[in-house]
Amino acid sequence: MIHLKTGEDVAAMRAAGRINRSVHRTLGAMLAPGVRTRALAEAASEVIRGAGGAPAFRAATGFPADVCISVNEEVGHGIPGDRVLRDGDVVKLDVGVSVDGMHTDAATTWVVGDAPTAIRRFVAATEAALCAGLCAVRPGRHLSDVSAAIAATVRAQGFHIVRHAYGHGIGRDLHEDPQIPNFGPPGLGPRIRPGMALAIEPLTVFGAPQTAVAPDGWTRVTRDGQPGAHVEHTVWVGPDGLEVLTGAEPAELWARLAGEQGQWRPACPADDDAIVRLAKQEMDSVLLAAWGRPARPDELLRVAEATTWVLSEPTGALGGFCTYRLSSHCLHLHTLVLDRRWHGTGTAQRVLETLRELALGAGRDEMELCVQTTNARAQRFYEKLGFREIGRPTVNTRQLRLGLQPGVVHYA
Numbered sequence: 001m002i003h004l005k006t007g008e009d010v011a012a013m014r015a016a017g018r019i020n021r022s023v024h025r026t027l028g029a030m031l032a033p034g035v036r037t038r039a040l041a042e043a044a045s046e047v048i049r050g051a052g053g054a055p056a057f058r059a060a061t062g063f064p065a066d067v068c069i070s071v072n073e074e075v076g077h078g079i080p081g082d083r084v085l086r087d088g089d090v091v092k093l094d095v096g097v098s099v100d101g102m103h104t105d106a107a108t109t110w111v112v113g114d115a116p117t118a119i120r121r122f123v124a125a126t127e128a129a130l131c132a133g134l135c136a137v138r139p140g141r142h143l144s145d146v147s148a149a150i151a152a153t154v155r156a157q158g159f160h161i162v163r164h165a166y167g168h169g170i171g172r173d174l175h176e177d178p179q180i181p182n183f184g185p186p187g188l189g190p191r192i193r194p195g196m197a198l199a200i201e202p203l204t205v206f207g208a209p210q211t212a213v214a215p216d217g218w219t220r221v222t223r224d225g226q227p228g229a230h231v232e233h234t235v236w237v238g239p240d241g242l243e244v245l246t247g248a249e250p251a252e253l254w255a256r257l258a259g260e261q262g263q264w265r266p267a268c269p270a271d272d273d274a275i276v277r278l279a280k281q282e283m284d285s286v287l288l289a290a291w292g293r294p295a296r297p298d299e300l301l302r303v304a305e306a307t308t309w310v311l312s313e314p315t316g317a318l319g320g321f322c323t324y325r326l327s328s329h330c331l332h333l334h335t336l337v338l339d340r341r342w343h344g345t346g347t348a349q350r351v352l353e354t355l356r357e358l359a360l361g362a363g364r365d366e367m368e369l370c371v372q373t374t375n376a377r378a379q380r381f382y383e384k385l386g387f388r389e390i391g392r393p394t395v396n397t398r399q400l401r402l403g404l405q406p407g408v409v410h411y412a
Contacts, residue, residue, distance in 0.1 A: 002177050004195030010236055012102035017245035019053040020097045020106045031112050033087045037069040041080035048097055056096030056103050060174035068094035075162055075203055075228030077218045087113035090227040096174055103174045105199045106246035107232035122206045125157035126229035129202040135365040137242050141192050148186040150202045160209035170199045170234055194239050201232030242363025253354050254309050262319050267308035272301050274318040282337050290372035290396040303334050322351055330366035331359035368401040
């Protein structure tokens with residue numbers, strides 16, 4: 001039976017997801033040659049309990065540790081112990097957290113130090129498969145559409161799915177109906193409905209697809225000794241779109257753009273005048289040529305259901321701002337303006353990369369924007385990133401769209 005989640009259920013799962021993210025960030029920062037997997041597990045337990053959560057694996061499945069840590073040929077369910085990490089190791093972290101009886105499950109794969117390009121491509125392909133699965137989670141679609149998207153992505157890169165491992169429903173129990181294979185044809189099985197909570201989790205192998213259970217009775221290993229990879233997110237199918245409960249929050253994503261010169265933060269009403277001044281300084285001449293008039297303040301500050309982030313310089317000056325909103329099918333970039341001092345620094349491209357990850361994490365597989373045709377520099381910038389024209393809402397405005405090929409989901 002598939003149990004749909006209530007608002008109260010999801011609130012607890014969001015809290016569990018925040019703790020889960022924190023564990024992955026903490027352990028990811030600890031990974032280095034010489035570290036024992038037991039130390040990672042102890043740190044994970046401290047983070048979970050210190051934040052008011054409970055480790056889920058031991059209680060739910062009888063697993064003999066609070067988290068699973070699998071190294072190289074260990075594909076999953078690795079038991080932490082005295083194994084010492086070495087340069088080039090492929091480490092899988094699988095974490096389950098419960099809050100008020102509601103669970104989340106998430107996994108990441110990391111490479112310790114240096115590793116061959118082929119191994120890094122393998123890990124990236126597994127992360128891409130997770131993104132493909134997330135993009136396929138839409139109300140009305142079949143669950144096997146998720147399975148087929150994951151399998152096609154892995155197969156296209158020349159790697160293999162571990163067929164003994166499945167995604168699953170999640171909520172009051174760590175593992176609930178339905179099962180979600182990582183392979184198979186589309187168009188089969190239950191339809192996805194609002195209220196579902198699902199754990200999407202591709203497990204892959206670099207070499208031959210055959211695996212076995214180790215003598216400890218838990219750890220699944222590759223028979224040929226080649227490394228495996230495992231990535232996972234817990235998601236909720238909400239009325240307005242997909243929510244990745246264990247994914248990085250927007251604030252965490254924007255924090256990655258912080259540099260020595262400034263930092264990104266949510267806009268507040270005190271920024272309104274500075275936003276209008278910067279927009280007029282950078283955009284008025286372009287808009288006068290394209291529209292015959294400059295933008296009005298309400299067109300910049302009161303965009304329906306939009307979110308604005310601003311770039312604050314150390315002096316307190318506004319270095320730029322970005323306004324975007326999530327529609328039912330895409331992320332719409334409303335405005336991206338940078339002060340001339342930031343031109344040519346790569347900041348605009350990094351903003352677009354952050355928006356791309358926000359879109360994928362929210363289950364959208366497209367980004368779109370409108371650009372004034374008189375701004376040739378902006379046209380070239382977006383075209384270089386892969387945006388293509390889909391229409392002209394006004395005579396001097398081009399509507400551009402970028403299909404988001406599944407990419408890498410990172411933790412902040």
